[in-house]
Amino acid sequence: MITYCARSFAIFILLVQPAFASKVNGTLSSRLDFYPDHSKGTASEGRSAEVKIDAFHDFDESRIVGELIFRWDEKDSGRRITEARQAYFRSPFAGFDVFFGNRQEFWGKAESKNVVDVINQSDAAANEGKSGKLGAPSISAERYLDIGDLQLWYISNFREKTFNDSDAHPSNGVLVSSAQYARKDGKDADDFAVRLSSFAGDWDLAGSIFYGTARDPILSLNSNGSALNPYYALQKSIGFEAQYTGNVTLIKWESLHGTQSSLIGTHDFTAAVTGFEYTYYGPFETTWDIGLIGEIQHDDRPQAAANQFGVAGIRLIFNDIADSNFLFLASVDRKKDQSFVSLEASRRVNDVTSVKLTSQFYNARTATSAFGQLSDDDAITLTLNMFF
Amino acid sequence: MKFANITMFVTLACAIITTITFASPEKGLEIAIEADSRDKGFGDSTAQITMILMDKYGQSTERAIRNRTFEGDNEGDKSLVIFDSPGDVRGTAFLSHTKKSDSDDQWLYLPALKRVKRIASSNKAGPFMGSEFSYEDIASQEVEKYTYNFLRDEELNGLDCFVVEYDPVDPKSGYKRQIVWMDKSEYRVHKIDFYDRKDALLKTLTYEDYKQYLDKFWRSNRLVMINHQTGKKTELLFADWKFRTGMTQRDFEKSALKRTR
Numbered sequence: 001m002i003t004y005c006a007r008s009f010a011i012f013i014l015l016v017q018p019a020f021a022s023k024v025n026g027t028l029s030s031r032l033d034f035y036p037d038h039s040k041g042t043a044s045e046g047r048s049a050e051v052k053i054d055a056f057h058d059f060d061e062s063r064i065v066g067e068l069i070f071r072w073d074e075k076d077s078g079r080r081i082t083e084a085r086q087a088y089f090r091s092p093f094a095g096f097d098v099f100f101g102n103r104q105e106f107w108g109k110a111e112s113k114n115v116v117d118v119i120n121q122s123d124a125a126a127n128e129g130k131s132g133k134l135g136a137p138s139i140s141a142e143r144y145l146d147i148g149d150l151q152l153w154y155i156s157n158f159r160e161k162t163f164n165d166s167d168a169h170p171s172n173g174v175l176v177s178s179a180q181y182a183r184k185d186g187k188d189a190d191d192f193a194v195r196l197s198s199f200a201g202d203w204d205l206a207g208s209i210f211y212g213t214a215r216d217p218i219l220s221l222n223s224n225g226s227a228l229n230p231y232y233a234l235q236k237s238i239g240f241e242a243q244y245t246g247n248v249t250l251i252k253w254e255s256l257h258g259t260q261s262s263l264i265g266t267h268d269f270t271a272a273v274t275g276f277e278y279t280y281y282g283p284f285e286t287t288w289d290i291g292l293i294g295e296i297q298h299d300d301r302p303q304a305a306a307n308q309f310g311v312a313g314i315r316l317i318f319n320d321i322a323d324s325n326f327l328f329l330a331s332v333d334r335k336k337d338q339s340f341v342s343l344e345a346s347r348r349v350n351d352v353t354s355v356k357l358t359s360q361f362y363n364a365r366t367a368t369s370a371f372g373q374l375s376d377d378d379a380i381t382l383t384l385n386m387f388f
Numbered sequence: 389m390k391f392a393n394i395t396m397f398v399t400l401a402c403a404i405i406t407t408i409t410f411a412s413p414e415k416g417l418e419i420a421i422e423a424d425s426r427d428k429g430f431g432d433s434t435a436q437i438t439m440i441l442m443d444k445y446g447q448s449t450e451r452a453i454r455n456r457t458f459e460g461d462n463e464g465d466k467s468l469v470i471f472d473s474p475g476d477v478r479g480t481a482f483l484s485h486t487k488k489s490d491s492d493d494q495w496l497y498l499p500a501l502k503r504v505k506r507i508a509s510s511n512k513a514g515p516f517m518g519s520e521f522s523y524e525d526i527a528s529q530e531v532e533k534y535t536y537n538f539l540r541d542e543e544l545n546g547l548d549c550f551v552v553e554y555d556p557v558d559p560k561s562g563y564k565r566q567i568v569w570m571d572k573s574e575y576r577v578h579k580i581d582f583y584d585r586k587d588a589l590l591k592t593l594t595y596e597d598y599k600q601y602l603d604k605f606w607r608s609n610r611l612v613m614i615n616h617q618t619g620k621k622t623e624l625l626f627a628d629w630k631f632r633t634g635m636t637q638r639d640f641e642k643s644a645l646k647r648t649r
Contacts, residue, residue, distance in 0.1 A: 023649065025475075054479070058649075060545060104502050104504060105500050106502045106504075121572075130501050130503075144638055149641075149642075197643075199493075199506070199642065204506050243506055245493075246509075246561065247491055247504050247509065248508055249508070250506070279510055281514050282513065287514060287515050289511055319514055319515045319518055321518040323476070323517075339547065345587040348476055349447065349451070350449075350474075351474040351475065352475050354476040359538050385475075386472070386475075387475020388475075
């Protein structure tokens, strides 16, 4: 169905392209992955390509928007996807902007993890960080009020998290079986969300309510250890976000509080991220920006990789013509003695080409910890993006 | 001897009076206020901008951006900059609410994440898109952001000009002072010399190809910034100016950033 919608939308956009206030852009990404610590029987490298088409068309006060993804992977069927990440019609109605169709939305303030970002499912198999999301099939409405921006969401269908193949990376090394749901309607159960966000002076604040299926499944091995069973709980939660913007320092808070109903009963939970981002301009008489990031993550849900992570990072922006930048982040769980380190560097090659190098390294003392199960998933990835 | 002393006294007195007359903070402020008031009432404006970045060897690269400005009443102007090229920053948008006497509020829209991110304005001295223009150069120029000192009258390119020193109030500014040449008939800026924090000449900006819009508002269509310390140069070519387009305050709120195309 989504494939059909995506194709129809692409044809529509190509047909309307010559009209005024329309635009079609594309991105072709070629990616090479290397897995230096791969275990026997798993991939040592991967090759994939992705085409992304961005398009919009305006007529009167309405707009139709599309963001279509076609991703091919040589070996990993989990990464292959045809996805209408965005395919919606927006129109004003009764003082609201109303959106019909697939949308991508972002909620949150923190850098290392966004616990309040509940609208979209993660396209985790893409391993593209925060931008790797699946479109939320929804009807949503937004209104700008004196007290802030109000969003109302009705999400009509649940999207399951994507997983890599068992011999691909990152993966727990076993097959992922069909999902089970706490809600009897399963994938057809409806989700609802509301958010109000505002700013006053140096403060940005937001509050949200969510009722629906938890985005992250609880994963458990089946009785003979041959497959992982994803189980999606019912989540009722409220979220809070705050950011103080000083001259050189941002202080951030986001937290999610609620209950999660699963096979083992209904439990209260809290997930929170708090920290700072400090930016220093012009070190060593250069025109660089140096950003220091420090955050603490807490998550007491069974889906979390750890109860608590300390995160430290450095961001370097060179402010040069090639827009060169570099980001290092390290997440450490001292209790279970596990850590995750990521490095990201990117620069522009010319007006239509950019290159990005990323690497991810997992360390764990015990094989049973979350990162212990990913110990053969260290990855070095080179991505070449071409824009047209 | 007595006559010589009197002559010397008169000469010295004249020199002091001349200095007081011509190095006048009051007159500097008056000129800045007059220049500001002559641009009042434009409402809102949009323009297409081509940015040409040139290194010291003459090699160049281009960027395409769009600018939208909304005139503030009691507060400073609001401006939105949308990036159309190069491809990797396509769709990125930068929103700034200029404050007259405080740090500006700034947000960045990151299209891949659909994220609107409030950013600190500490890097106002930093380069805008890797160019020779800094964030403070492209920000709305409010009277309260500087203290002034009228220096002298001088002819520039055949025009009678005021020469005024602008001293940034904000210690985060990358400049110790700016020397501004402004013509006396229309109060248009024609040239600015920027001095860095060590008071060394850093950059010179020239404004060319002025055109008048709505019979009142002058806009330069070619800005050339030369960095004397690096030899690099950036040109901004403006086209397709539009005024009073019907944009509202709402088009410059942070929630409007993700709707920007």
